[in-house]
Amino acid sequence: MKITPLFDRVVVEAADVEEKTKSGIVLLAKDQEKPQMAKVLSVGPGGMVDGKEVKMQVKAGDMVLYSKYAGSEFKIDGKEVTILRQNDILAIVSTK
Amino acid sequence: MKITPLFDRVVVEAADVEEKTKSGIVLLAKDQEKPQMAKVLSVGPGGMVDGKEVKMQVKAGDMVLYSKYAGSEFKIDGKEVTILRQNDILAIVSTK
Amino acid sequence: MKITPLFDRVVVEAADVEEKTKSGIVLLAKDQEKPQMAKVLSVGPGGMVDGKEVKMQVKAGDMVLYSKYAGSEFKIDGKEVTILRQNDILAIVSTK
Amino acid sequence: MKITPLFDRVVVEAADVEEKTKSGIVLLAKDQEKPQMAKVLSVGPGGMVDGKEVKMQVKAGDMVLYSKYAGSEFKIDGKEVTILRQNDILAIVSTK
Amino acid sequence: MKITPLFDRVVVEAADVEEKTKSGIVLLAKDQEKPQMAKVLSVGPGGMVDGKEVKMQVKAGDMVLYSKYAGSEFKIDGKEVTILRQNDILAIVSTK
Amino acid sequence: MKITPLFDRVVVEAADVEEKTKSGIVLLAKDQEKPQMAKVLSVGPGGMVDGKEVKMQVKAGDMVLYSKYAGSEFKIDGKEVTILRQNDILAIVSTK
Amino acid sequence: MKITPLFDRVVVEAADVEEKTKSGIVLLAKDQEKPQMAKVLSVGPGGMVDGKEVKMQVKAGDMVLYSKYAGSEFKIDGKEVTILRQNDILAIVSTK
Numbered sequence: 001m002k003i004t005p006l007f008d009r010v011v012v013e014a015a016d017v018e019e020k021t022k023s024g025i026v027l028l029a030k031d032q033e034k035p036q037m038a039k040v041l042s043v044g045p046g047g048m049v050d051g052k053e054v055k056m057q058v059k060a061g062d063m064v065l066y067s068k069y070a071g072s073e074f075k076i077d078g079k080e081v082t083i084l085r086q087n088d089i090l091a092i093v094s095t096k
Numbered sequence: 097m098k099i100t101p102l103f104d105r106v107v108v109e110a111a112d113v114e115e116k117t118k119s120g121i122v123l124l125a126k127d128q129e130k131p132q133m134a135k136v137l138s139v140g141p142g143g144m145v146d147g148k149e150v151k152m153q154v155k156a157g158d159m160v161l162y163s164k165y166a167g168s169e170f171k172i173d174g175k176e177v178t179i180l181r182q183n184d185i186l187a188i189v190s191t192k
Numbered sequence: 193m194k195i196t197p198l199f200d201r202v203v204v205e206a207a208d209v210e211e212k213t214k215s216g217i218v219l220l221a222k223d224q225e226k227p228q229m230a231k232v233l234s235v236g237p238g239g240m241v242d243g244k245e246v247k248m249q250v251k252a253g254d255m256v257l258y259s260k261y262a263g264s265e266f267k268i269d270g271k272e273v274t275i276l277r278q279n280d281i282l283a284i285v286s287t288k
Numbered sequence: 289m290k291i292t293p294l295f296d297r298v299v300v301e302a303a304d305v306e307e308k309t310k311s312g313i314v315l316l317a318k319d320q321e322k323p324q325m326a327k328v329l330s331v332g333p334g335g336m337v338d339g340k341e342v343k344m345q346v347k348a349g350d351m352v353l354y355s356k357y358a359g360s361e362f363k364i365d366g367k368e369v370t371i372l373r374q375n376d377i378l379a380i381v382s383t384k
Numbered sequence: 385m386k387i388t389p390l391f392d393r394v395v396v397e398a399a400d401v402e403e404k405t406k407s408g409i410v411l412l413a414k415d416q417e418k419p420q421m422a423k424v425l426s427v428g429p430g431g432m433v434d435g436k437e438v439k440m441q442v443k444a445g446d447m448v449l450y451s452k453y454a455g456s457e458f459k460i461d462g463k464e465v466t467i468l469r470q471n472d473i474l475a476i477v478s479t480k
Numbered sequence: 481m482k483i484t485p486l487f488d489r490v491v492v493e494a495a496d497v498e499e500k501t502k503s504g505i506v507l508l509a510k511d512q513e514k515p516q517m518a519k520v521l522s523v524g525p526g527g528m529v530d531g532k533e534v535k536m537q538v539k540a541g542d543m544v545l546y547s548k549y550a551g552s553e554f555k556i557d558g559k560e561v562t563i564l565r566q567n568d569i570l571a572i573v574s575t576k
Numbered sequence: 577m578k579i580t581p582l583f584d585r586v587v588v589e590a591a592d593v594e595e596k597t598k599s600g601i602v603l604l605a606k607d608q609e610k611p612q613m614a615k616v617l618s619v620g621p622g623g624m625v626d627g628k629e630v631k632m633q634v635k636a637g638d639m640v641l642y643s644k645y646a647g648s649e650f651k652i653d654g655k656e657v658t659i660l661r662q663n664d665i666l667a668i669v670s671t672k
């Protein structure tokens with residue numbers, strides 16, 4: 001089963017505990033209601049979005065931080081995924 | 097009887113249980129008030145919408161995920177349909 | 193007596209029971225506070241609306257579905273009419 | 289005494305009972321808090337309004353329907369007048 | 385002491401009772417919390433305002449009607465003045 | 481210590497009692513919760529702000545009136561300063 | 577571990593007590609719920625953001641003042657960091 005995001009949408013999967021520990025990122029108490037670190041699963045094609053050209057900056061496999069309350073959540077094949085606009089992604093996290 | 101959407105509107109029909117099971121998508125509890133997976137029935141012509149050129153990316157038969165609270169609901173010939181803007185569609189789901 | 197809408201305004205008349213039955217459209221319970229299916233009586237000229245070119249896609253006689261809460265209602269010569277922006281019209285319904 | 293509206297502003301005077309009766313327009317109960325039919329007294333020059341070119345479509349003497357809650361009300365020389373933007377005018381009513 | 389408004393700002397002084405009586409304008413009861421007729425004291429230079437070209441249409445000495453709740457009020461040299469955007473001015477009133 | 485504002489930001493310092501008295505400006509009671517007259521300390525470079533060209537019209541030393549609730553307040557080296565957008569400045573006050 | 581901000585995002589770290597004391601900036605009581613002075617850790621590439629060209633004006637190492645409530649907070653490797661848009665940064669503070 002495959003999810004193909006439209007426009008500037010990005011599908012991300014909540015990072016698991018091991019990944020979070022490895023990354024050294026600890027979310028502050030007030031933000032812990034919602035996981036804000038996630039791994040990118042698939043990325044829309046970008047292009048004209050609301051009359052503006054959008055180039056995609058993230059790719060599948062990137063670990064990202066994103067805005068609280070952003071996106072719509074689904075549970076697919078047992079995985080919790082969130083579909084965001086790329087603009088809701090704040091930064092890419094790398095562990096090297 | 098036929099429904100022809102205007103501009104960037106898309107008519108979708110709530111996916112039935114069998115389709116949902118086959119797709120492997122399970123909606124999270126907090127989202128279950130409203131079905132967010134649906135099959136596209138018909139698609140508007142796109143073109144200039146609010147002064148911006150919109151190209152339609154979905155077609156009749158596509159299975160799609162869409163934003164919570166998006167769209168207007170009607171019951172037509174016994175089917176529940178929702179009329180959305182294409183921009184409220186997050187992703188296309190395929191089972192292959 | 194004649195009502196000439198300005199710009200992208202459209203005058204519609206609530207569909208009567210017979211028309212609704214014939215069309216096969218049944219509004220969902222939560223939407224029944226307001227009729228959302230109506231027949232177009234007259235159509236504005238379109239043109240520049242808020243600095244954007246608008247072409248009219250509906251014509252007098254069309255049966256249309258429109259957004260809940262859209263428009264202003266009047267009672268004229270005994271008929272209930274609603275004046276909408278064309279952008280509040282979601283789809284054209286045809287029974288052939 | 290003369291009121292010269294700026295930009296796309298339009299000065300209208302509430303239609304009196306006789307004019308309303310003649311026109312055949314009866315406002316629905318929920319709309320009766322505010323008169324929504326009025327006669328145009330004077331019209332601004334149009335031109336660039338918020339960076340967009342506006343052409344005036346109504347003229348002094350027109351009988352118009354306008355949006356509920358639109359405009360600012362004044363009492364001048366004993367007459368109740370409302371100053372609207374042209375965009376709040378929905379339609380021109382004629383009795384021929 | 386001199387107040388030089390920036391951009392499309394306009395400084396107005398509340399009209400006194402004599403001027404109001406002479407003009408024949410009586411504000412409706414619900415609008416009486418705030419004087420809405422005033423004399424223009426000084427006018428900004430216009431020009432590019434939020435990326436849009438604005439030409440000033442009012443001049444010092446004009447008697448104007450303006451939108452309720454518009455502007456910021458100050459008391460200067462014993463006079464109550466309000467600083468408005470030109471766009472909050474609805475019409476120029478003349479008594480000839 | 482130096483504060484260099486970005487873009488169209490302006491740093492102002494609340495006018496002291498002597499300056500206010502000299503200027504003849506008395507704030508109305510309802511506005512007295514927040515000082516709205518201030519002296520400009522430093523001015524950003526202007527340029528492209530949200531995609532629009534902004535030219536700075538105020539300079540260090542100007543005495544200005546500004547919108548209620550505008551800006552962010554800080555206490556620096558014992559002085560209360562407010563950082564505003566230039567667009568929140570209504571007028572320049574001069575005492576000559 | 578490295579955080580690479582996207583677009584016009586900026587990662588800042590709350591200034592510690594020593595840095596605040598040295599800078600002479602004291603936040604007003606009502607603003608003390610949230611630290612508003614911070615050191616820039618890393619800066620996005622700028623470029624097209626919401627269809628507008630953004631050039632980055634701050635660099636790693638800058639001490640900045642930023643708007644209350646702006647940004648999303650994370651705790652990374654024991655440091656509290658905030659990710660802001662550059663537009664939420666009001667001014668650069670220097671101690672020379």
